[in-house]
Amino acid sequence: MAVDYSFKVRFGDTDAVAIVFFPNFYRWMDEATHEFFTELGHPTSELLSIEKISTPLLDSKCEFKTPLFFEDEVIVKTEVAEIHNKVFKLSHTFYRGETLVAEGYTLRAWTSFKGQPKAFEIPDYIRKKLIAHQKE
Template sequence: MFSRTTQVEIQFGDCDPAGIVYYPNYFRFFDNATAGMLSAAFAMHKRNWLDHYGIAGIPMVDTGARFLRPSSFGDIVEIRSEITELGRSSFSVKHTLLNNGEIAIEAHEKRVWVARTPEGGIRSTPLPDEVRQLLEAAP
């Protein structure tokens, strides 16, 4: 399945008073890594693929992480993101964050492909065949 690696330099504002990354910021990093992975798979920026596929977004319905090692201001970490499962209208992503080549965090997320309803809400919609093929492909 499709995968991508992203580098992130930890900024001062990412850290808590103890000098380590404040844990919600990791989920921001992972959200950006997922958007970057899909942009690479679809060969277009997120603002374009939202319009191209006529969707409202890819909201998260499940997430979690196992924190093994902290990261600090100035560290350059690597996030390896990969599609692990494709459902009817959902997909799962695994993120492995490495700091100095060592696993610091293992995280997962499940997202749903959603379209807008005529009433202005959102509803899940099946993954298009093109999207499924692109996400099944190894880079």
């Protein structure tokens, strides 16, 4: 089951010809990840401040299908693509209406920041929630 993150393209997101500058897609995938964890009931701000847990980025990719422009309404659908012991991959699919705009992923590690950062096993209560949002 996908979690939707929607927004409107701002002028500052675009280049000189009003096409979205590509690094913004990576920023939006990161924002969609934060929305995803909020939807799971575990906002990333609380994970970090209370549990000293974060999910640093290990890898990311985005394939662009068609451009976005100033004031386009966008929906990013985020689902779990893979779950491993300490690492998980989220897929992010961008739409303008029914039009597929871009597809990407972010690979992240479940990491403790108590002392030196160290990846550790994703807890069962989080794993169950990730599985519930796994891509079919």
